[in-house]
Amino acid sequence: MQTASRAHQPAARNRTASTASADPSALSYRNLPMLLLQARERMMVRFRPILGAHGLTEQQWRIIRALNERGPLESRHIADLCSLSTPSLAGILGRMHEAGLISKSQPRHDRRRLRIALTARSTRLIGKISSELQATYVEIERTVGTATLADAYRAVDALLAGLKSRG
Amino acid sequence: MQTASRAHQPAARNRTASTASADPSALSYRNLPMLLLQARERMMVRFRPILGAHGLTEQQWRIIRALNERGPLESRHIADLCSLSTPSLAGILGRMHEAGLISKSQPRHDRRRLRIALTARSTRLIGKISSELQATYVEIERTVGTATLADAYRAVDALLAGLKSRG
DNA sequence: ACGAAATCACTAACATGTTAGCAGTATCGG
DNA sequence: CCGATACTGCTAACATGTTAGTGATTTCGT
Numbered sequence: 001m002q003t004a005s006r007a008h009q010p011a012a013r014n015r016t017a018s019t020a021s022a023d024p025s026a027l028s029y030r031n032l033p034m035l036l037l038q039a040r041e042r043m044m045v046r047f048r049p050i051l052g053a054h055g056l057t058e059q060q061w062r063i064i065r066a067l068n069e070r071g072p073l074e075s076r077h078i079a080d081l082c083s084l085s086t087p088s089l090a091g092i093l094g095r096m097h098e099a100g101l102i103s104k105s106q107p108r109h110d111r112r113r114l115r116i117a118l119t120a121r122s123t124r125l126i127g128k129i130s131s132e133l134q135a136t137y138v139e140i141e142r143t144v145g146t147a148t149l150a151d152a153y154r155a156v157d158a159l160l161a162g163l164k165s166r167g
Numbered sequence: 168m169q170t171a172s173r174a175h176q177p178a179a180r181n182r183t184a185s186t187a188s189a190d191p192s193a194l195s196y197r198n199l200p201m202l203l204l205q206a207r208e209r210m211m212v213r214f215r216p217i218l219g220a221h222g223l224t225e226q227q228w229r230i231i232r233a234l235n236e237r238g239p240l241e242s243r244h245i246a247d248l249c250s251l252s253t254p255s256l257a258g259i260l261g262r263m264h265e266a267g268l269i270s271k272s273q274p275r276h277d278r279r280r281l282r283i284a285l286t287a288r289s290t291r292l293i294g295k296i297s298s299e300l301q302a303t304y305v306e307i308e309r310t311v312g313t314a315t316l317a318d319a320y321r322a323v324d325a326l327l328a329g330l331k332s333r334g
Numbered sequence: 335a336c337g338a339a340a341t342c343a344c345t346a347a348c349a350t351g352t353t354a355g356c357a358g359t360a361t362c363g364g
Numbered sequence: 365c366c367g368a369t370a371c372t373g374c375t376a377a378c379a380t381g382t383t384a385g386t387g388a389t390t391t392c393g394t
Contacts, residue, residue, distance in 0.1 A: 092380075
């Protein structure tokens with residue numbers, strides 16, 4: 001469905017040109033955010049069930065993964081690394097704490113901050129889940145092709161770098 | 168922040184190797200879904216305020232745009248075009264109806280279906296909003312470079328096509 | 335030292351995303 | 365004709381995303 005091969009082309013014409021101005025210049029660009037959303041969705045559809053089977057959400061896994069790679073972190077840092085807003089993070093960390101997935105503590109030098117660390121429970125989970133995710137990833141790589149996947153990494157990395165330069 | 172130029176590399180090592188197995192193979196791939204999310208976020212940060220200033224959400228605008236380009240549509244079709252789940256759509260369309268942005272009707276041949284059309288109110292909105300969005304888009308294009316942007320379209324399109332082939 | 339400004343985590347209010355499941359309707363097989 | 369099946373839009377329960385704003389701190393300028 002849809003013509004997925006052209007870029008920067010006018011997508012279609014306004015069929016209901018009876019009432020309004022219906023300027024043809026409107027929306028004459030392809031929707032890159034939407035394209036990124038769709039691609040992401042197509043991948044997550046395969047990963048989400050794996051996480052769900054272990055009682056984790058997508059965001060919780062992102063946090064666990066960040067903590068596993070970098071060690072204990074502060075809330076603000078987690079928000080940046082995992083692309084989560086601090087209001088969302090408050091709720092997520094609260095639920096993860098209840099579930100015994102993380103521990104909270106506050107550094108003495110700054111009582112505003114909050115230090116988050118993994119528990120043994122979540123460290124145990126990582127081993128089980130990561131192999132399943134890895135297998136799914138390999139299968140995706142085989143489906144879409146290694147070159148296509150590597151090219152997507154490269155192109156989106158470049159886009160992201162350009163967007164970061166001045167935000 | 169972060170090394171944004173390498174792909175398919177092990178990201179980091181587990182510093183808390185005291186308690187668990189800490190297999191080095193865990194998560195030895197870069198997180199493409201996360202990358203797509205970040206890139207999308209960086210773009211939406213600029214578009215969202217424009218929509219919000221006109222009382223629209225991101226998703227509502229996606230629906231309006233689809234209806235403007237294709238004419239009246241049924242719910243299921245909108246869900247596919249806009250990457251929205253039908254449960255989400257129920258609420259969104261309800262609120263849009265209340266706000267006078269869309270009209271609902273049902274075809275006689277199949278009383279299960281629901282036909283959605285734009286109202287004059289939303290058709291009027293399109294003209295005002297689209298020019299502002301277009302200007303922002305052009306500015307993004309200038310910031311990240313035309314080539315980078317075109318390359319992102321191409322690469323993500325290819326990825327999406329590969330993921331669509333068998334889902 | 336001391337008051338203004340910046341930070342951090344959080345709450346509130348609302349819109350959306352996910353999963354599971356449901357009632358009404360259409361379609362198909364026999 | 366009629367029951368099994370599939371489809372459509374929907375609700376329910378819960379987790380998350382957004383924006384605005386707050387209380388508790390720290391930091392900075394003077």
